Amino acid sequence: MPDFSLIIVLVVALALIFDFTNGFHDTANAMATPIATGAMKPKVAVGVASILNLVGAFLSTEVARTISGGIIKEGDGGVLITPELIFAGLIGAIVWNLVTWLMGLPSSSSHALFGGLIGATIIGVGTQAVDYNVVAAKVILPALIAPVIAGVVALVATRLAYMITRRDVGQPDGRGGFRYAQIFSSSLVALAHGTNDAQKTMGVITLTLIAGGFQAVGSGPTFWVIAACALAIAIGTYTGGWRIIRTMGTGLTEIKPAQGFAAETSTAATILASSHLGFALSTTQVASGSVIGSGLGRRGSTIRWGMAGRIALGWVMTLPASAIMGAFAAGLALLGPIGIVLDMVIGTIVIMVLFRWSRRNRVTHHTLLNDIDDAGRVVSIKKTPRRLSRSARRKVSL
Amino acid sequence: MIDWAAFLIVSAASLVSAALVVSLYSLGLRLFTTAGRIPLVGPHEFTGAITVLSPKKAAKQVKRARKAAAANPLSDAQKRLALYAGCVCFILCAVAVLYGVYLIVPVLHA
Numbered sequence: 402m403p404d405f406s407l408i409i410v411l412v413v414a415l416a417l418i419f420d421f422t423n424g425f426h427d428t429a430n431a432m433a434t435p436i437a438t439g440a441m442k443p444k445v446a447v448g449v450a451s452i453l454n455l456v457g458a459f460l461s462t463e464v465a466r467t468i469s470g471g472i473i474k475e476g477d478g479g480v481l482i483t484p485e486l487i488f489a490g491l492i493g494a495i496v497w498n499l500v501t502w503l504m505g506l507p508s509s510s511s512h513a514l515f516g517g518l519i520g521a522t523i524i525g526v527g528t529q530a531v532d533y534n535v536v537a538a539k540v541i542l543p544a545l546i547a548p549v550i551a552g553v554v555a556l557v558a559t560r561l562a563y564m565i566t567r568r569d570v571g572q573p574d575g576r577g578g579f580r581y582a583q584i585f586s587s588s589l590v591a592l593a594h595g596t597n598d599a600q601k602t603m604g605v606i607t608l609t610l611i612a613g614g615f616q617a618v619g620s621g622p623t624f625w626v627i628a629a630c631a632l633a634i635a636i637g638t639y640t641g642g643w644r645i646i647r648t649m650g651t652g653l654t655e656i657k658p659a660q661g662f663a664a665e666t667s668t669a670a671t672i673l674a675s676s677h678l679g680f681a682l683s684t685t686q687v688a689s690g691s692v693i694g695s696g697l698g699r700r701g702s703t704i705r706w707g708m709a710g711r712i713a714l715g716w717v718m719t720l721p722a723s724a725i726m727g728a729f730a731a732g733l734a735l736l737g738p739i740g741i742v743l744d745m746v747i748g749t750i751v752i753m754v755l756f757r758w759s760r761r762n763r764v765t766h767h768t769l770l771n772d773i774d775d776a777g778r779v780v781s782i783k784k785t786p787r788r789l790s791r792s793a794r795r796k797v798s799l
Numbered sequence: 800m801i802d803w804a805a806f807l808i809v810s811a812a813s814l815v816s817a818a819l820v821v822s823l824y825s826l827g828l829r830l831f832t833t834a835g836r837i838p839l840v841g842p843h844e845f846t847g848a849i850t851v852l853s854p855k856k857a858a859k860q861v862k863r864a865r866k867a868a869a870a871n872p873l874s875d876a877q878k879r880l881a882l883y884a885g886c887v888c889f890i891l892c893a894v895a896v897l898y899g900v901y902l903i904v905p906v907l908h909a
Contacts, residue, residue, distance in 0.1 A: 562821050575838045577838065593903050670813040
């Protein structure tokens with residue numbers, strides 16, 4: 402059946418593309434705050450995140466085994482998800498990920514994936530194939546809870562950090578020292594992300610290979626699948642979703658080193674606690690909640706609630722929007738080989754259009770630097786600065 | 800269907816662990832500052848969104864830090880104690896981070 406293996410090749414390729422978009426969409430979760438406070442240079446930060454994602458993907462394959470997580474009733478007495486439906490779901494997820502990236506919105510890639518698969522299943526099999534209770538308990542409720550928990554934790558942590566380091570006015574408080582800690586806390590977030598998110602793609606590919614009879618039922622992902630997914634997410638992370646980094650790092654609130662450290666530690670603690678106590682939360686939502694919480698925790702800082710509202714709207718839209726796109730793609734894919742070709746053509750055109758659109762106002766680490774430098778120039782210095790003594794330069798490495 | 804107990808445990812665990820790590824590190828910074836070793840870490844080339852230090856301002860800060868350290872009312876022994884206590888805080892913090900890594904890698908605890 403050459404037709405059958407062709408669709409499987411397509412699904413694997415699309416899954417890797419999705420993994421790539423997942424990577425650059427989620428760089429911001431770990432690296433937006435250290436970039437914003439200047440704890441790490443932008444390129445160094447995304448490099449570190451990318452390596453940790455690569456390593457993380459090899460560390461664990463537990464999540465990959467339970468990817469669909471019962472949302473779609475498969476198995477005995479349930480329905481069979483065909484590769485065509487997975488293909489359609491992936492198209493929906495990729496397109497929605499690119500749309501939110503273009504708008505600079507941090508949105509959950511897993512929700513996009515679930516949404517796409519749910520939409521495709523509803524069209525392909527029927528509404529009864531989706532277990533809505535599981536959707537509510539595993540996707541919608543955590544989405545409401547995640548930012549709240551993370552926000553409260555980050556608020557408390559920020560308050561503590563400022564309280565403990567508070568000194569009399571005019572006395573140096575050493576809060577710049579939080580920058581060292583930020584390197585470690587953000588790395589922890591990146592590693593946790595790697596062990597979770599690359600898994601989802603591995604799960605999808607493995608599911609497809611099993612459905613196509615290439616792999617025994619119940620077996621885990623093979624080595625080449627793990628390696629390919631790890632590479633795809635690492636390359637995606639290194640590309641850096643600068644638009645989303647800008648939103649998270651400077652769009653929500655001004656971030657100072659103490660806040661950045663508190664936010665990252667809260668993100669890491671919340672993700673680790675949730676994934677170990679069986680209550681999976683979205684990394685993106687936890688990280689955004691932490692940033693807002695740390696903004697609330699510092700006296701005199703302001704939160705741009707308009708931006709926070711846009712982000713929240715993006716979260717609400719993610720599941721239905723990617724479901725609609727997945728459903729549309731599934732409708733075409735069910736027409737047979739012509740439908741699949743049509744799907745691919747339309748998908749490619751949409752991606753090209755989005756990419757062209759993004760070129761109009763490019764955001765790279767250079768423009769990010771310029772934005773910040775311009776902000777600095779407004780408050781800047783009138784006289785030409787004197788050269789520092791050597792010891793002073795060593796201490797305050799600008 | 801909705802597991803409220805798990806939700807409570809997750810919130811409590813994250814709150815306690817994040818608060819612990821942040822407090823330890825802050826306490827370490829505080830003790831170092833008290834001991835006269837004020838950590839001055841400038842923004843790393845990428846002059847952060849907020850703190851824009853000119854070299855002059857930076858030099859001023861270094862000077863102020865030296866002055867503050869010189870005017871420290873603590874005796875040498877007290878300073879040394881604060882420094883060691885600060886080190887202990889940082890080490891405990893590092894242990895907490897390593898525990899995080901241990902939790903992330905299933906090979907270690909499976």
